[in-house]
Amino acid sequence: MASGSKDVYLVIGGSGFLGRHIVNALLARGDSVSVFDIVQRYHDVPCYTGDITEQDSISEALNKSGTTCIIHTASPPHGLDDDVLYWKVNVEGTSAVIAAAIANKVQKLVFTSSAGIVFDGSNIIGADERLPAPRKAMDAYNESKAKAEEVVLAANGKSGLLTVALRPAGIYGPGDRQVMQGLYEVYNRGQTHFQIGDNTNLFDWSYVENVAYAHLLAADKLVHLGPERDPLEPLSLSAEEADMLDRYLPPIRLSTGNHRIPTSEARPPGPVLRQSPESSRVTQNFYDHSFQHQPRPIVRTKFDALSETALSRAKTSPLQVAGQVFFITNCEPVYFWDFTRYVWNELDKIVDPEGKEQRLEKRRIVFPQSLGYVFASLAEFWGWLRGKPHMFTRFRVAYSCGVRWHNIEKARRVLGYEPQVGVEEGIKRMISVCHKLHLPRL
């Protein structure tokens, strides 16, 4: 932001699930925000309705609202059978947004990409941003998202526009229409006791408000264009960058309890009889969050994305925001079926508090992934025969048996992103809203 003046935001797709949460987060901190969307669902902020592929309508919205920062979250939902639509909205639409932004001298563009663009059906284990997208995308949705991300990053630095792309993984939360819908259907059919695979596959989830928060951080930190790295010079880090890399990042403890480890230099008083000056100093240290006796050593392997070797290979420094991508997750991946079981159990508490249906008491039926593929093929064939797509597909089998979690160290260090709501609390919030919306009774 130039000389501390506040940005004026336009959230494209601001009537959607994530978009709406971003609008809320901006409103909560008193920012000026408008929405551009194909439909208007809320009336608390100025809304410009229009087609994202029409550069003129976007331009008009930018011009009227005086936008300085665009947050572009619009995309058709995943799972549609319409390749043309995906390409039109995600690729052509995003290009139109960029053209309009440049024409209106907008300074910042934060783009919502997707972690799915690196997924090719095989395991994603602690992937960082260096992992290239597969040659053949998983599906039309991810292919169009990958292309759109490319377009956004290529526009960085063009005519004063700065861009950044965020790749959230498995967004869920109040207002979600994808994750919850699927889980609710399985619950409704009483199929919660089926499990495909051995459930040792960790899976990333991102609570929507955390993702919204990451967008705000990215917008705030998108301030200047970093220089290209000179490959002939040895790697040298600024003090700020060195500091960024040396900070100890603890595991996320939102769900499992955050308690400072007592030490002889920082501990609570306990049942002490007499406080000496020495013991009150130590007590003070314990409650002083900035206190650190000695910095913790950071050990990196040479495979690490932020190791010195990796940093000296990079064409542009990954320690900046402009022109970069960031994975965004809750950093609390859980085994795939655990997330679903937790949701079903929470649903049970509301829908069937007496436990009459005994859904979760049913004997668990586990079949291996290979058998899952066979069943899914049959189901797909049956669906094809009936002319109605079946819910149980090979894609879903691959999806539920694969490992999919990402390394968000870059977002934590560079954006300063820390999840604000834990995975468990996030599910509770999602369910409580679903409940209020009166999901159909059985």
Next chain:
Amino acid sequence: MSSSESLLKLLFTRPGDFRTLIQFKFFHEFKRDLSAIHEHPTSGWDRRSMRRCWEFLDMTSRSFSAVIKELDGDLARVICIFYLVLRGLDTIEDDMTIPDPVKQPVLRSFHKHTVTPGWTFDGSGPGEKDRQLLVEYDVVVEELNRLPPQYRDVIVEICEKMENGMADFAHKAATTGEIYLEKIEDWDLYCHYVAGLVGEGLSRLLSASGKEQPWLGDQLELSNSMGLFLQKTNIIRDYREDTEQRRYFWPKEIWTREEYSVNGHGAFKEMEEMYVPENEKQALWVLSGLVVDVLRHAPDCLDYLRLLKNQSVFNFCAIPQVMAIATLNLVFMNPQTFQRNIKIRKAEAAGLIMKSTNPRDIAYLFRDYARRIHVKCDPKDPSFLKVAISCGHIEMWCELNYPSFVSVPSQPGQGPVIDPNDRRSAVIALDEKRDKELLEIQRLAKATDGKVKDIVRSGVKTTTKETHWDLIAFMVFAMVAVLGLGLGISWLVINKLSPDS
């Protein structure tokens, strides 16, 4: 039953265990003989007082004795003395037959007693199993006073911190009638005094010995996590024994949680309620809540083990940690925890000791146990998702520190082997390509001394192929220019300067 008989029985009941124990006995038995003459300078076996200390170590420690004796050089003796000092202090703290007014001054001046030649203590109750150590404590004093000051001072300082913490907690229980630890913060603090400080002391002794990094002794949080992980696990395992002796260490904040209540029973009010068979389920939920709290120290323990350099130190630190996670797996979702004292099987322990050789293997052992814990978890358990998240932290630690797609070379001298089927190998491939590119850029920069350097610096073209095109274009241009100039001059010469004109 003699040990050979029980081993024979095992051959028929659990052949796998039999095999492990035989392997352990013949190929992995601890080797250091402290009584050998060449060991005397470091083991002190030639002194009566030190021989007695080694005997006391065997008598008082169930699990530590073997790993302590294997430590390199004089570290074994130093840590043996450290252990006995703390064991002596602990014996007084634990003794419920000593009234508080007597206990307080003995505890609070233990750091002075422990260096006073000839000091002994015979006030322990007759049932106290380590009573004899205090009766003959003068041998410990003698050996402690023999240690070089860099060791002795650490031991005395840790002893003083621990004794005051213990005395504070003992006094509170004796005078206020509040027998329980209230908050998680209180149980963390209690465990810090009785075990975290041991970790701090050990780290400082290891640094002082020069066998580990000099800064290890300053890593207080990591050192405490090591202690807390072990201590909390033992506290959970010893539920029945401790409860029967009216010693309560489980934090009330966890076991009185309303959310653990089953069938409208309501939160527990006393620790004893948990072994009533009707309360089994609710007790198991409490247990899960505690396991979640213990597991939060696991990543720190792995971090600590990763910093160690000396193999004997590594074994000494790692083996108890692995035993702890195996014990957590044993007690988790196990109703027997509330009925009797349970222990991991001998063969399981032996197998773990044999596998505990490097931080990578330890991490993956932790991961295996995390998965075994996770698979037992019940979706109805209020800690269900928290257990999964805790296990996830261990899994993440493994992959981020020792990525599974890189395997350790099978023969020394070979490089690591990359699994080409893992997606992460794509990053390695890109890196290799980029490294070649960088080499080429550097080579060109050197060869052309500046020309290409500017092109590279301008950041437009960094691939060598394009750089060549630039050069070629430049050369073609130059050639055309020279040729053109030559032709022009020739034309001039021919046309203007010919004698006809």
